[in-house]
Amino acid sequence: MFLTFANDPDNHLALLKRERKNIMRSLREHDDSRHIKVVTESGTTIEDIFEIFHAYENQVAIFHYGGHAGGSHLRLEDDGSGTADAQIVGLAKFLGQQESLKLAFLNGCATGPQVSTLLENGVKAVIATSSKIQDQMATEFAEQFYFALSNFASIQKSFDTATAFISAKYSSHPPIDIHRGLSTWGEAEDPEEGLPWGLFVAKGAEDSLQWTLPQASQIEKTIRGRMAYEQRMEVNDLLIDTVCEELALYSKDLDYELNKENLVIASIIREIVDSFPLPIGEQLRKLFTRSNNPSEPDEMELFTETRLRQIYQTHRATAQFIAFILLSQLWDAKYENPELQIDEDHVVVFNSFFAISEENFGRFDYFALTKVITDIFDAHHISYFLEELKEIKVNPDSNSELSNAIQFLEAANKDLLNNKINSDDLENICLQAEEALGHVLRTVAFMAKYKLATIKNIEIIKRRHEEANYRHSHIELNRAITIAGTKITEIGEVFKNFTDNKSVLFLKTHENNIISYLSLSPFIIDLNALDNEHSSKLYLFSYQKKADYYYQFLNNYKDDLLVINDSAYKRIKDEFEKFKANIHGNAYAPQKAQTPARGSRFSRKR
Structure with a gap:
């Protein structure tokens, strides 16, 4: 992926640096894992563009430009720290020759007239604008697009996510003065009246819109590197074994059951489930479902994809519940201290939460949101309502038990969504997922108190x-x-x-x-x-x-x-x-209720 940015010292775009940082932040994990290569150029010149495409010949999948633009050109920088206009005709011919290129994203003002030139020259898909766009709106659109793309959404779904966010946020917000535009292109459309972005695709290239970031199955790698369990395990045995001792520290009833000479499994299950708050416990309860007919066991009693989905759903419910707790407290903290601001490093994750749609709801990363909020709490020395949440640190780069468990469960879910689960591996995957869920639940066992x-x-x-x-x-x-x-x-x-x-x-x-x-x-x-x-x-x-x-x-x-x-x-x-x-740091202005018209002379004259 080749990300280019060019500013103009005489017409400075204040948020261009934020756009670059937050796009890179979304993609860094994939770049670090070497699934993709991300090349960024600040102060891009026309020579830089040609040099990178030659260095990575037929390897660049997405070309992104952020900066000023007009109907026939992109404004780049030159070696003398000034600016130079790259005429779109020559650049379009060059981009069209790149067989690997799936998308050209032109995040500048009034790039709409460039679309036909790009498509005619062989570029498969283009995101461009038809009118002047606000600097902040352009930045947030790009942030949401690449955040969705980093979560393995397709180009089409990532565009839909970014569009949904902009539609929701800017329907009632006033425009910002700085615009990405150098000259008038036709009649400039008001962004308030319609979104200025469009996703355009060449004939016969519709498949390019389904392109996603490459992903290897982490499940397969984990299974190959793991020894088989010493003995055949029954469903839920690993889950109970992993979570019970930590939970017993907060549950006298569970501690009592575990101290019995002859364990009553049904009672242990009941106390484990009842120890958790309902949003977690209700999903956990489903994993212990039993059929009334022993000859026809429930799918939860077997190592099935249905059971694996419910294991993941219990994990997701836990992550969602923690995020809601922290969001609630963050709101209280903002109410008590209006000066508390969400900085640029964190705003993209909050915006992605507000951009959750029907299409991407199942992929939203609640633990990423949790990490951002705990970072804010720690930076501003905010006391946690649930004190133990301070110790929950989810860092993908760490090798902690919790981080490894979360990564395994997320990988299992991705393989489920992509139909990559091998039936021969299903039992082993279910057992490992069960153990991973146990680690997640053990981390939040304190909620029982x-x-x-x-x-x-x-x-x-x-x-x-x-x-x-x-x-x-x-x-x-x-x-x-x-x-x-x-x-x-x-x-x-x-x-x-x-x-x-x-x-x-x-x-x-x-x-x-x-x-x-x-x-x-x-x-x-x-x-x-x-x-x-x-x-x-x-x-x-x-x-x-x-x-x-x-x-x-x-x-x-x-x-x-x-x-x-x-x-x-x-x-x-x-x-x-x-x-x-x-x-967002904005004043809240509730809509005024409409007073119904009345017919009496008294009400009309009052």
Whole structure:
């Protein structure tokens, strides 16, 4: 991949350096693993472009240009630290000769007229603009495109992801003064009225849009280098063995079961599952599913792809839950300290979270988001609500037990998605994935000591000449097997202070005082609390599509998603919009409710 950037000292693009750094940050892991070679040139000259293409003849898959452009040229730099215009006709002929080239990405203003020239000369696909574009918008579009590409999305899906992000963010944001443009190209379109980018493909070259970064199967490498297990293992044995001792430190009931002379496996399973907060425990529970008919075992009782998917889903639910906890606390930290800013090194990961779509939801890396937030907490000396999260460090370059487990599970999922799992290896892969999940769950075993609950309602208890107390009607969310049943008891506890209402939150209490709490809204919501219904029905944020927010039902991911918008649960949508504005450092301006017109003379004259 060849990334070129050229600035103009007389018309400086302030964010071009950020664009280069964050694109490279997304691709560095792949470059380090030698799956790809990334060459970057700052202050690019026309000689640089020809030199690199000759040095890597028929090897360059993507050519990226970031900088000023006009309808017939790209503005490059020259050896005298000035600028020079590269005429597109000559460059197009040269690029068209590169048989390996899948995409030319021209992230400059008004490059639309160059598209036909490039395609006519043999370039397979082009991303270009039809009008002036804002400097920040151009930078963020490129960041999101390459972040998606680094997660093995195709060129087409990466473009769709970047487009979705820009559509969502800039629908209500004012333009920024700096533009990537040197001259008027036709009538400049207003970016507010339509996205200026287009993805163009030559006839017969449609397959180029499905190109992805190359990836080797890490699963196969792991299996070849691993000795066979000493004895045949039953499903879940490795999982229980890996997690039980650490979890028993926080669960007296599990510790009691493990101390029995004759182990009762069903009781041990129950205590393990019930020790975790519901968003994790509910997915873990599914791994222990048993058929009522011994002659027809459930797929979870066998080493099947269905079981492997559920192992990964439990891992993903854990990563998502940790990310939601940290996002919630980051929002509180921003509220308490408005001066806290998200720097350029971290903003691309947050933007990718806001750009999650239906297409890329299953590939989003929640542990990458977790790493960024913990880096922010550490840099600003922010205390963790769950103190143990400070110790969870996910570094792909390290050889830690946790990092290796995460890499194995992510590799297994990629092989599942790409149908690369060999049936002969399935049992071994399932066993290794089970053990890897055990390492992940062992790392978060401390969550067993914290109380997760839905606050359904808060009642003020106040008599004359007495201090007010507050009865919190709530449901504890630490019992997955119980929650899956039909009978759930609401508990009423009286405290001297109060929390948020109709919310899912962590509680720290002492006697009849709430020491502190952390609301997980709007990332996790309890629909029954919002609807004043009995029991509990948890939904987790999945992705945004235009003005709608989509939430997944915790107990069954195959159910239709819950849609939240201005017509349904608007307060939750408003919370999310406020969160996004705060993270971006923008003031939040809620939409004013429309007052219906009235017909009386009184209301009209008032």
